[in-house]
Amino acid sequence: MKLKALLSHLSIPTVIEDDPLITGITSHSKKVKPGNLFFAISGVQADGHQYIQEAFDNGAAAVIGEYDENIGPGVYIYAEETKRLLSLAASFFYEEPYRKHKMTGITGTNGKTTTSFLLQHILHVHGMTSALFGTVYHYINSEIVKSSHTTPDPVTLQKMLLRSNDEVVVMEVSSHGIEQNRIDGITYDQAIFLNLTHDHLDYHGTMESYFLCKSKLFSYLKNKGTAIICSEGEYGKRLRDDLRSKSDLQIWTYGKRKSDDFYIEDVGIDSFNLVHETLQVTVSLPLPGEYNALNTTAAIAAALDYGIPIKNSVEYLKSFAGIPGRFEEITLNNGTEVIVDYAHTPDGVSQVLEAASKKAGVRPLYHVFGFRGNRDLTKRTEMIKISLEYSTKTVLTVDDLNGLDRDQLLQETKEAIPRSSHQPVIIEDRTDAIFFALKEAPANSVVIITGKGPEKYKETYNHPSTSDLDSVELYQTLNKPTCI
Numbered sequence: 001m002k003l004k005a006l007l008s009h010l011s012i013p014t015v016i017e018d019d020p021l022i023t024g025i026t027s028h029s030k031k032v033k034p035g036n037l038f039f040a041i042s043g044v045q046a047d048g049h050q051y052i053q054e055a056f057d058n059g060a061a062a063v064i065g066e067y068d069e070n071i072g073p074g075v076y077i078y079a080e081e082t083k084r085l086l087s088l089a090a091s092f093f094y095e096e097p098y099r100k101h102k103m104t105g106i107t108g109t110n111g112k113t114t115t116s117f118l119l120q121h122i123l124h125v126h127g128m129t130s131a132l133f134g135t136v137y138h139y140i141n142s143e144i145v146k147s148s149h150t151t152p153d154p155v156t157l158q159k160m161l162l163r164s165n166d167e168v169v170v171m172e173v174s175s176h177g178i179e180q181n182r183i184d185g186i187t188y189d190q191a192i193f194l195n196l197t198h199d200h201l202d203y204h205g206t207m208e209s210y211f212l213c214k215s216k217l218f219s220y221l222k223n224k225g226t227a228i229i230c231s232e233g234e235y236g237k238r239l240r241d242d243l244r245s246k247s248d249l250q251i252w253t254y255g256k257r258k259s260d261d262f263y264i265e266d267v268g269i270d271s272f273n274l275v276h277e278t279l280q281v282t283v284s285l286p287l288p289g290e291y292n293a294l295n296t297t298a299a300i301a302a303a304l305d306y307g308i309p310i311k312n313s314v315e316y317l318k319s320f321a322g323i324p325g326r327f328e329e330i331t332l333n334n335g336t337e338v339i340v341d342y343a344h345t346p347d348g349v350s351q352v353l354e355a356a357s358k359k360a361g362v363r364p365l366y367h368v369f370g371f372r373g374n375r376d377l378t379k380r381t382e383m384i385k386i387s388l389e390y391s392t393k394t395v396l397t398v399d400d401l402n403g404l405d406r407d408q409l410l411q412e413t414k415e416a417i418p419r420s421s422h423q424p425v426i427i428e429d430r431t432d433a434i435f436f437a438l439k440e441a442p443a444n445s446v447v448i449i450t451g452k453g454p455e456k457y458k459e460t461y462n463h464p465s466t467s468d469l470d471s472v473e474l475y476q477t478l479n480k481p482t483c484i
Ligand SMILES: CC(=O)N[C@H]1[C@@H](OP(=O)(O)OP(=O)(O)OC[C@H]2O[C@@H](n3ccc(=O)[nH]c3=O)[C@H](O)[C@@H]2O)O[C@H](CO)[C@@H](O)[C@@H]1O[C@H](C)C(=O)N[C@@H](C)C(=O)N[C@H](CCC(=O)O)C(=O)O
Pocket: 027, 028, 029, 030, 040, 041, 042, 043, 044, 045, 046, 047, 048, 049, 051, 148, 149, 150, 151, 152, 153, 154, 174, 175, 176, 177, 180
């Protein structure tokens, strides 16, 4: 593609003489290959304008930056909002690959992974191929691809859309992805709003700006595209009302009220009732908890929008095999049930502990969790309070240091503990904390470990490169009953 054609698409006015062939697009100077177009971006950690010389040294054909002065030895083009332009340029360069697919974007504080797995399962059993881009992994052309971001950077994202030959692409869309324009240059057929609760305030500052960011996903819908909105919670209702007043979208709500287009009732341990128009069906819960009845309903509604009858989806979900680290269960030799879950927000922890305590009934419930360094500090006290409320014993440990000093994270964790007669136990090493809970919990109890799900431990533990489930399995092995 020629540079001038690309600039014209981006509506960047310029009078340059050269019109070099652009061989690729990047915003990282070290990834520049000869003939690439480099976008200089001012980021959180670094300023791409400092690397323009390096980009030219590596063979950049041209650079687009936000400094209104000629920088470097080659073709430099001034433009505003290089983050947005990078995404638009990548989409145009790869010939708008979203057009090959039916595109689903899923956003919300919690439940994106769960809902995307449920929807993908329905699509597959129905015989539709689908890609999945998300936190646990990306899945393209029936192959698993490692995921470093929930919503990848724009160039990676456009390459993935190009590479995928799948009929549908189901994408988790994070608020970071929206805020950083990673999804610009994509138009969605359907978008799902799951919920909005306390998280990421270190990044968004206030719930209001977090909401405005999340709701922006719906401006990427095509004309008459479908908005599927959970109307539980104030933000879902607000989004529904905002969209109803100013768009020509098909808006479907789901929730616990009869006024919802998809209405759920009688959520039990194993099943719930779903009502849509004149149809009433009993749905077997693919995962425990009322929140999963809502996630399931979102997936069923999305599938219906793609032409899959509700009764079929309900049938297909009976063979759903679960999701790594989302209410993943293992039973110990002494009858104790262990649940590994990814809950890492106050709402997530509250929802999963409610489901776990229903499971436990009168049996003791032990909860092991910790916090990630350098992340939203303001949610921590609330999470500990919720844990103390539901659990017989709370064992606090460390999640990931994420660049923070271990002692500092422990100090911050201690400071987050609310005054209460019922206090948590603190055990620094995560594996030790898990072993402690498994040993201490009487036979036939329930132990829930939250925060990391399937992720491997990183820098902080005595058993690095294991996951919570690995630690539970290691405990089982070490405590095998001996046969006489
Ligand atoms: C805070 C944040 O989100 N940062 C993301 C952002 O980085 P940035 O633009 O601030 O980049 P930067 O590191 O400051 O560098 C600025 C520019 O200089 C360039 N540079 C830098 C160094 C160099 O040698 N040469 C060079 O050209 C960089 O390529 C970049 O263009 O854009 C990058 C490319 O898209 C992301 O990789 C990076 O994600 C960081 C690593 C990250 O951890 N992000 C997390 C918080 C995130 O995005 N998470 C969400 C899920 C959240 C959730 O729901 O839990 C996700 O979608 O994954």
